[in-house]
Amino acid sequence: MGRKSLKETRQQEIIKVFYKVAKKEGYENTSIAKIAKVMDINPSLIIHYFETKEELTYSLIEYILERYLLIYTIKNKDGATLAELKKTIEMLFSKKWNLLFDDGLFYTFYALAFREKEIKAKYKTILDSLRLALATMIEQCNSKNLIKVTDPQNTADLIFVLVDGAYFYLSLENNKKIYSERLAYYKNIAYQVLGIEPLSLSTGILTS
Structure with missing residues (x-):
């Protein structure tokens, strides 16, 4: 298997933090700004990988599938x-x-x-x-x-x-x-x- 690119690695990190924040505060109360604050990065960096919260949500749902298929x-x-x-x-x-x-x-x-x-x-x-x-x-x-x-x-x-x-x-x-x-x-x-x-x-x- 090939190594993940820096982009893929960074996207995975953002998705995982998004999941943690949404789990704690609720999906409706989660924003890119809150995710960036937890990660201690500028919101623009998240927007560089995911332009909208919806795009981030779609990636999280794909992450769900990957986790479920591990069984x-x-x-x-x-x-x-x-x-x-x-x-x-x-x-x-x-x-x-x-x-x-x-x-x-x-x-x-x-x-x-x-x-x-x-x-x-x-x-x-x-x-x-x-x-x-x-x-x-x-x-x-x-x-x-x-x-x-x-x-x-x-x-x-x-x-x-x-x-x-x-x-x-x-x-x-x-x-x-x-x-x-x-x-x-x-x-x-x-x-x-x-x-x-x-x-x-x-x-x-x-x-x-």
């Missing part, structure tokens, strides 16, 4: 293993997945998608990419006769319907015990859809 780790050149598929399901229904991106910002941008076509298109790309990556893992496990899923694409879609619905509903739940129990319940449904045993019931050892 798909396939080490075997011959395709996904059953252990990797299970690890992915565990990640999808875990605190670690939910902490990849702030709920408040995620749903703020989701709401903006109803008003801005470009944000809507980018969010669609995120959701489609996540589904496609999971469907590919399922297909690879199918080809090795590790599982028998008749429609990998629709199965992946159904699992993400569970994921999206679960986190939206549970974001309103303050009771940690209920939160954990419901998340475990939704995760087990995902395993049922795949026709495999949950990781906790499996005799195999999952490696990182």
Whole structure:
């Protein structure tokens, strides 16, 4: 892999600070001036890389996708293993997945998608990419006769319907015990859809 250019590195730094400021103060209250103040740089430097807040927002949404896709780790050149598929399901229904991106910002941008076509298109790309990556893992496990899923694409879609619905509903739940129990319940449904045993019931050892 080639090294990132200075421009790409600087843009990544700005995007990450934008995320932190927006998470703390809210997207609506975040401005290029505030980002520059936190970074201790002149606002004109940010404008050099991102002319408007909207342009910066689009880049942040692409950053979301990159972070979410990190959960798909396939080490075997011959395709996904059953252990990797299970690890992915565990990640999808875990605190670690939910902490990849702030709920408040995620749903703020989701709401903006109803008003801005470009944000809507980018969010669609995120959701489609996540589904496609999971469907590919399922297909690879199918080809090795590790599982028998008749429609990998629709199965992946159904699992993400569970994921999206679960986190939206549970974001309103303050009771940690209920939160954990419901998340475990939704995760087990995902395993049922795949026709495999949950990781906790499996005799195999999952490696990182």
